[in-house]
Amino acid sequence: MAKKIYFTKKKTNHYTVAFYNLENLFDTKDDPNTLDNDFLPNSEKRWNRKRYEKKIFKLGTAISNIGFSKSRKAPVLVGVAEVENKNVLEDLIDSKHLKQKEYGIVHYDSPDERGIDVALLYQKQFFEVINSKSVQLLVDNDNGERDYTRDILWVTGKLNNEEIHILINHWPSRRDGAELTAYKRVTAAERNREIINQITNENPDAKIVIMGDFNDDPSSESVKKHLVQQDLFNPMEKLLTRYRGSASYKSQWNLFDQIVFSNNFHKYESGKHCFSDASIFDKDFLKIYKGRYKGTPFRTYAGRKYKGGYSDHFPVYIRLRHNL
Numbered sequence: 439m440a441k442k443i444y445f446t447k448k449k450t451n452h453y454t455v456a457f458y459n460l461e462n463l464f465d466t467k468d469d470p471n472t473l474d475n476d477f478l479p480n481s482e483k484r485w486n487r488k489r490y491e492k493k494i495f496k497l498g499t500a501i502s503n504i505g506f507s508k509s510r511k512a513p514v515l516v517g518v519a520e521v522e523n524k525n526v527l528e529d530l531i532d533s534k535h536l537k538q539k540e541y542g543i544v545h546y547d548s549p550d551e552r553g554i555d556v557a558l559l560y561q562k563q564f565f566e567v568i569n570s571k572s573v574q575l576l577v578d579n580d581n582g583e584r585d586y587t588r589d590i591l592w593v594t595g596k597l598n599n600e601e602i603h604i605l606i607n608h609w610p611s612r613r614d615g616a617e618l619t620a621y622k623r624v625t626a627a628e629r630n631r632e633i634i635n636q637i638t639n640e641n642p643d644a645k646i647v648i649m650g651d652f653n654d655d656p657s658s659e660s661v662k663k664h665l666v667q668q669d670l671f672n673p674m675e676k677l678l679t680r681y682r683g684s685a686s687y688k689s690q691w692n693l694f695d696q697i698v699f700s701n702n703f704h705k706y707e708s709g710k711h712c713f714s715d716a717s718i719f720d721k722d723f724l725k726i727y728k729g730r731y732k733g734t735p736f737r738t739y740a741g742r743k744y745k746g747g748y749s750d751h752f753p754v755y756i757r758l759r760h761n762l
Contacts, residue, residue: 454505454513461749472553498533519608546572607650627664673716
């Protein structure tokens with residue numbers, strides 16, 4: 439008689455840390471304090487409850503799968519950008535594929551004119567929040583008026599009992615031209631350096647993860663010169679090619695979405711986490727499958743035209759190994 443072989447779901451000591459720009463995750467209600475009129479049922483985009491719920495479901499599906507092939511679990515930490523408020527985040531973590539993961543939320547309202555913020559989702563069974571704060575990013579337009587942009591979210595917590603600092607960013611856009619707005623992203627990088635210096639002045643061995651949509655590539659001055667210095671490592675630098683990135687514009691790939699971390703993640707220490715690998719989560723189900731834009735992110739809107747996809751960005755992630 440043939441012996442039966444039983445397959446079990448293998449648990450691993452790998453943990454995924456991800457970042458995902460959710461492309462305008464707005465609810466359908468009018469906020470009189472922000473410029474959210476494009477995302478209302480009576481707008482040209484005709485943003486309604488059905489479309490909103492479809493997007494929530496799709497984003498939850500995507501997030502639950504990031505890094506799963508190796509870690510065998512949904513990401514323990516997910517930095518997100520372009521969320522309107524805490525309500526949309528609560529709907530997201532309550533969606534079909536995330537509900538059982540018991541995610542917590544760290545979110546603050548930013549002064550961004552459109553009302554979009556950054557936030558952190560974390561699995562409570564693996565991560566405990568110790569402290570969090572919203573750090574103001576002050577940048578001016580070239581006419582001297584303030585550019586109301588996204589704050590930096592600074593979260594300190596314990597991942598499997600190891601203290602880690604997380605900085606979540608969404609740097610000023612290139613809408614008015616990459617070169618003309620480059621100084622704003624340099625300012626954002628320098629603001630992150632101020633926080634990093636504050637952390638390491640108190641604890642030189644602190645472990646730090648900086649993630650976000652930087653609206654610049656790993657080779658851009660803001661990232662390469664002003665953010666990533668001798669104390670940090672950027673695993674995303676080798677991921678951007680002519681054929682691959684996290685967002686596509688005019689048939690050219692960019693890797694604006696990045697996760698950078700302190701060099702001590704390269705050290706192997708018992709009870710601590712060390713860096714394993716990094717990648718772009720660009721599975722086929724997240725891509726446009728035919729036509730001129732085949733292979734690029736399957737987005738929710740192209741201009742005012744509804745496409746019904748996930749986001750105009752792919753998520754990025756790193757995997758950490760917990761050394762037992």
